[in-house]
């Protein structure tokens with residue numbers, strides 16, 4: 001590379017780091033930027049538009065004050081980031097967690113752009129979050145936080161502009177409050193403003209299970225491609241909530257054994273298979289997998305070295321890092337969570353021959369059925385659960401096949417292949433629309 005090119009490249013990387021983040025520690029956004037950089041050489045003339053992907057279109061930071069039950073006033077930080085809307089309105093969940101940061105919400109919004117393009121649903125990418133531990137709030141406080149946050153971000157969301165959905169620690173009830181708050185401010189019932197709603201309020205059958213089902217479908221496709229049977233396969237799952245719990249149940253129903261599970265309350269192991277149904281009931285009663293009597297408790301470190309055929313990280317980001325990637329003994333990692341693997345860990349896994357099915361494909365089942373929900377809301381015509389599951393499985397299989405083909409043809413990881421497919425779609429839309437004004 002000539003010195004002129006080097007200067008140009010360093011100027012462009014500097015340009016990509018926004019002044020509102022700590023350039024020394026970019027957090028999850030830095031992880032996303034590294035993934036985008038890996039795609040650049042495959043974009044041909046579209047690479048002219050690459051910087052678009054490195055800059056969120058719009059970021060809204062809001063103060064969320066509420067009166068607590070004890071009469072004091074508490075303030076929480078809320079975010080909504082619209083990363084890209086070239087292919088359609090913004091779409092992405094809302095996370096309630098005490099560790100939510102701007103960098104995290106930015107990265108999650110960008111992964112939504114890539115995911116929506118990878119499975120070819122007509123959305124851009126967005127994400128929201130509130131920096132709060134919802135377990136410390138009463139139901140009334142949770143409702144007030146949700147309503148105030150929705151009101152504050154109401155200036156940029158809407159059925160045609162940006163459509164939130166559930167994510168970590170948010171659920172159907174929270175979506176119902178968001179829908180109601182937005183509707184009251186608009187003066188009309190607007191069911192299409194959020195997805196993941198209760199069925200009685202325009203929610204879709206199959207939405208609750210959709211992400212776990214998508215993880216299951218691509219897990220089976222990947223196993224078939226590398227030549228092993230799901231029947232009898234050993235599955236390990238980190239995170240036993242909506243995504244991990246449902247995926248574990250579906251793998252078990254298909255004849256696999258859930259040999260290890262970890263959540264925020266502990267880790268479990270049982271070589272003959274943990275009964276996913278019984279564990280789901282235990283979690284519903286106690287709030288976590290810890291203390292489940294029908295499996296052995298193991299340490300969180302031991303969980304990562306359990307031998308399995310499929311490992312599903314379905315908790316939070318940055319769980320598979322340089323520290324544990326060398327210990328993992330599995331054939332396929334199916335990323336249920338968003339951003340669970342750091343780029344350094346990705347390289348270690350690749351060198352060790354472990355196949356990683358990336359989040360932007362593996363967990364796209366949720367947004368796919370969210371898209372079905374939105375379509376059903378607009379047409380006020382609702383489909384059967386069978387129709388939804390069949391359509392979901394078709395979208396997931398087709399997306400997986402397209403990405404697998406690029407991965408084989410270009411000899412790149414499945415993640416880079418997914419980014420190639422998705423980024424080309426986003427940047428083609430960008431190029432054809434042209435720059436305004």
Ligand SMILES: NC(=O)c1ccc[n+]([C@@H]2O[C@H](COP(=O)([O-])OP(=O)(O)OC[C@H]3O[C@@H](n4cnc5c(N)ncnc54)[C@H](O)[C@@H]3O)[C@@H](O)[C@H]2O)c1
Pocket residue numbers: 166167168169170211238239240241242243244262263264265288314315316317336337338363364366367
């Ligand atoms: N729900 C969806 O439709 C959906 C769609 C796409 C991606 N995702 C992603 O999947 C992941 C899980 O989401 P969810 O909806 O299942 O959330 P959830 O709140 O239902 O479950 C989260 C799980 O993670 C566990 N967990 C939290 N902190 C942990 C820690 N430090 N160590 C181990 N386990 C921990 C929790 O105990 C819980 O079992 C997130 O990354 C989310 O962004 C969710």
